[in-house]
Amino acid sequence: MAERIVEEMRPFFDPKAVAIIGATNKKGKVGNVIFENFRMNKERGIFKGNIYPVNPKLDEIEGYKVYHSVKELPDDTDLAVISIPAPFVPQTMRDIAEKGIKAVIIITGGFGELGEEGKKLEREIYEIAKANGIRVIGPNCVGVYVPDTGVDTVFLPEEKMDRPKSGPIAFVSQSGAFAAAMLDWAAMAGIGIGKMVSYGNKLDVDDADLMDYFLHDDEINVVTFYIEGVKDGRKFMEAAKRITKVKPVIALKSGRTEYGAKAASSHTGSLAGADAIYDAVFKQTGIIRAEDFEHMFDLAKAFAALKHKLPKGDRIGIITDGGGAGVMASDAVAKFGLKMAELSEETKKFLKERFPPHAVVGNPTDVVGDTDAERYRLAIEAFTKDPNVDAILVIVLFQVPLLEEDKIIDILAEYQKKSDKPIVAVAMGGRKTDRYARMLEERGVPVYPTPERGVRALAGLVRYAEYLRKVEGE
Amino acid sequence: MSREEALKVIESVLSQDRTAMVEYEAKQVLKAYGLPVPNEKLAKTLDEALKYAEEIGYPVALKLMSPQILHKSDAKVVMLNIKTPEELKQKWEEIHENARKYRPDAEILGVLIAPMLRPGREVIIGVTEDPQFGHAIMFGLGGIFVEVLKDVTFRIIPITERDAKKMITEIKGYPILAGARGEEPADIEAIVNLLLKVSELVNDLSDYIKEMDLNPVFVYEKGKGAVVVDARIILKVPEKK
Numbered sequence: 001m002a003e004r005i006v007e008e009m010r011p012f013f014d015p016k017a018v019a020i021i022g023a024t025n026k027k028g029k030v031g032n033v034i035f036e037n038f039r040m041n042k043e044r045g046i047f048k049g050n051i052y053p054v055n056p057k058l059d060e061i062e063g064y065k066v067y068h069s070v071k072e073l074p075d076d077t078d079l080a081v082i083s084i085p086a087p088f089v090p091q092t093m094r095d096i097a098e099k100g101i102k103a104v105i106i107i108t109g110g111f112g113e114l115g116e117e118g119k120k121l122e123r124e125i126y127e128i129a130k131a132n133g134i135r136v137i138g139p140n141c142v143g144v145y146v147p148d149t150g151v152d153t154v155f156l157p158e159e160k161m162d163r164p165k166s167g168p169i170a171f172v173s174q175s176g177a178f179a180a181a182m183l184d185w186a187a188m189a190g191i192g193i194g195k196m197v198s199y200g201n202k203l204d205v206d207d208a209d210l211m212d213y214f215l216h217d218d219e220i221n222v223v224t225f226y227i228e229g230v231k232d233g234r235k236f237m238e239a240a241k242r243i244t245k246v247k248p249v250i251a252l253k254s255g256r257t258e259y260g261a262k263a264a265s266s267h268t269g270s271l272a273g274a275d276a277i278y279d280a281v282f283k284q285t286g287i288i289r290a291e292d293f294e295h296m297f298d299l300a301k302a303f304a305a306l307k308h309k310l311p312k313g314d315r316i317g318i319i320t321d322g323g324g325a326g327v328m329a330s331d332a333v334a335k336f337g338l339k340m341a342e343l344s345e346e347t348k349k350f351l352k353e354r355f356p357p358h359a360v361v362g363n364p365t366d367v368v369g370d371t372d373a374e375r376y377r378l379a380i381e382a383f384t385k386d387p388n389v390d391a392i393l394v395i396v397l398f399q400v401p402l403l404e405e406d407k408i409i410d411i412l413a414e415y416q417k418k419s420d421k422p423i424v425a426v427a428m429g430g431r432k433t434d435r436y437a438r439m440l441e442e443r444g445v446p447v448y449p450t451p452e453r454g455v456r457a458l459a460g461l462v463r464y465a466e467y468l469r470k471v472e473g474e
Numbered sequence: 475m476s477r478e479e480a481l482k483v484i485e486s487v488l489s490q491d492r493t494a495m496v497e498y499e500a501k502q503v504l505k506a507y508g509l510p511v512p513n514e515k516l517a518k519t520l521d522e523a524l525k526y527a528e529e530i531g532y533p534v535a536l537k538l539m540s541p542q543i544l545h546k547s548d549a550k551v552v553m554l555n556i557k558t559p560e561e562l563k564q565k566w567e568e569i570h571e572n573a574r575k576y577r578p579d580a581e582i583l584g585v586l587i588a589p590m591l592r593p594g595r596e597v598i599i600g601v602t603e604d605p606q607f608g609h610a611i612m613f614g615l616g617g618i619f620v621e622v623l624k625d626v627t628f629r630i631i632p633i634t635e636r637d638a639k640k641m642i643t644e645i646k647g648y649p650i651l652a653g654a655r656g657e658e659p660a661d662i663e664a665i666v667n668l669l670l671k672v673s674e675l676v677n678d679l680s681d682y683i684k685e686m687d688l689n690p691v692f693v694y695e696k697g698k699g700a701v702v703v704d705a706r707i708i709l710k711v712p713e714k715k
Contacts, residue, residue, distance in 0.1 A: 229606070230606050232606075233604070233606035233607030233630075269600075269685050271600075271626050272602040272610060276612075276626075276627075277604045277606075280607075280610055280628040280630055283637075470636065
């Protein structure tokens with residue numbers, strides 16, 4: 001089964017040749033933006049496949065030969081992207097079936113979301129797809145974005161929407177608008193997205209298929225979902241259980257009050273809103289629930305960097321150069337159900353002997369405002385060796401005068417690499433701080449703008465590690 | 475444990491064109507799957523009631539069973555702590571009169587004669603069916619914890635023993651079960667057992683059961699068990715196979 005899903009989905013992410021059905025030279029039209037995305041990525045040397053625009057009324061776009069019908073397409077075509085009006089899609093699907101293309105992304109809207117007529121079209125397409133073993137993403141979606149292979153069916157032009165760099169995070173979204181906004185934001189925030197899929201009406205490819213695919217995708221080590229609803233609950237749960245044993249899955253579920261007003265004849269029925277049910281599903285399958293957009297990417301960032309070294313327990317050690325920030329972090333530790341580590345006697349002795357008397361040795365350890373990078377190094381060294389500490393939160397207020405920025409960045413990156421305990425950093429500040437934070441992240445240290453968000457991300461790592469230990473025990 | 479016994483009750487209810495079981499019927503289904511229900515008897519006549527009360531031992535409780543009266547306390551058809559046969563005779567009249575006043579057309583299946591139970595910590599266990607994920611089981615503390623604070627938790631059925639344990643500890647009211655302020659801890663094992671049995675029952679009868687409330691369940695001190703005090707089951711009309 002594993003091989004089958006990988007083989008079926010491959011053309012979506014790395015096609016040999018893509019047919020763009022509805023390609024046009026009219027600027028701003030969906031069929032033009034998608035064609036331009038592929039064309040530019042080919043020019044840049046990222047997209048290595050062939051590009052075949054399809055349009056009965058054109059002979060040539062930007063030097064590319066335009067095919068008048070699907071039937072004329074060269075035989076290496078393994079992905080079709082459709083952006084023609086809904087009523088024409090079924091016939092095109094028949095041609096695609098005849099041509100033997102097995103992967104189709106239907107960008108076009110105007111289907112099930114518009115009522116009975118659209119649903120009928122959708123069913124027609126579904127039947128053609130099923131009968132011919134064609135996998136379909138969409139309709140009514142923005143499709144797929146893969147920075148490494150240059151697949152980009154997002155019909156929002158690059159002038160209007162930035163694309164994120166590549167990274168080990170997969171992002172799946174039912175909503176196309178949300179997916180587009182997220183990619184734009186991720187680009188700005190420096191978050192790497194390895195693969196994005198927006199599946200719209202989920203006519204065929206659904207969350208469960210994507211989980212099964214990403215389970216076997218070595219480029220991806222954390223999967224994030226923006227979910228509005230699930231069609232086949234049991235299939236979803238089975239696929240989720242399979243992947244969460246191997247990679248973390250983070251879900252943001254909207255529509256929290258969907259069934260809020262549902263009349264129910266029993267107590268239990270009246271309390272079982274969709275939200276309570278999804279909470280249950282996530283707990284039982286090991287999916288980590290994100291409270292909001294920010295939380296989802298805070299978690300994704302932590303997992304992307306630290307999936308290979310999850311904390312062995314829930315005891316957090318905090319190092320800070322500001323007392324207030326240390327207190328905020330300690331509060332957050334309690335709030336998110338973690339524990340403050342009790343430092344060992346060796347750690348305390350080691351630090352007391354080396355620290356000036358006004359520095360505070362304990363948890364949090366406060367290296368105080370006149371700190372240099374070396375004082376941080378000593379604290380991190382001691383914490384990584386302390387058997388009572390499972391994970392380390394390092395708060396760096398880069399603003400203090402004696403702290404050498406490049407040195408502290410080197411130290412954090414070095415210990416992240418050599419210690420088996422996860423380290424996350426918190427850097428509160430403005431423009432200058434943001435620049436140092438980026439440098440840290442590029443070297444494998446996830447950085448958060450507040451102690452609370454840093455601790456909340458750690459809590460995600462701790463909970464997932466606990467889940468893995470439990471399922472291993474069963 | 476017997477699926478057949480439970481199905482007999484279910485089919486009898488469905489054959490009367492009903493989907494809501496009365497308490498007595500619901501408890502027979504629970505009993506068939508080994509859930510702890512009190513030693514109760516359904517009396518059709520006053521003579522039977524007197525005989526059963528004698529067998530069970532005074533004090534007893536009376537609960538009138540009618541498919542048209544599912545909210546028994548609203549209709550005042552529950553009488554507690556009846557200590558003598560004389561009192562029972564008097565309450566028997568009263569309970570029937572209340573039923574007639576509340577719903578003149580109420581069909582009366584009988585009166586449940588139940589032992590007065592020693593109060594325990596109250597919990598609620600429920601089941602509902604979600605259109606996407608199927609049956610889900612709920613757990614919470616009874617009374618205001620469920621009514622006002624909505625301090626409950628859900629899992630999709632079937633659940634594992636680990637799920638059951640986690641459900642109990644993750645509600646905010648857990649310290650009340652664990653034994654707060656010097657109180658003895660409650661019989662957590664008994665609750666785990668109840669949750670697992672409900673999960674098994676519903677998994678087994680998923681074609682028939684739509685919703686279920688065991689409310690309240692009395693949980694006693696560690697090692698002393700638990701008992702389902704009141705129960706409701708709502709059936710769905712099974713699809714013809």
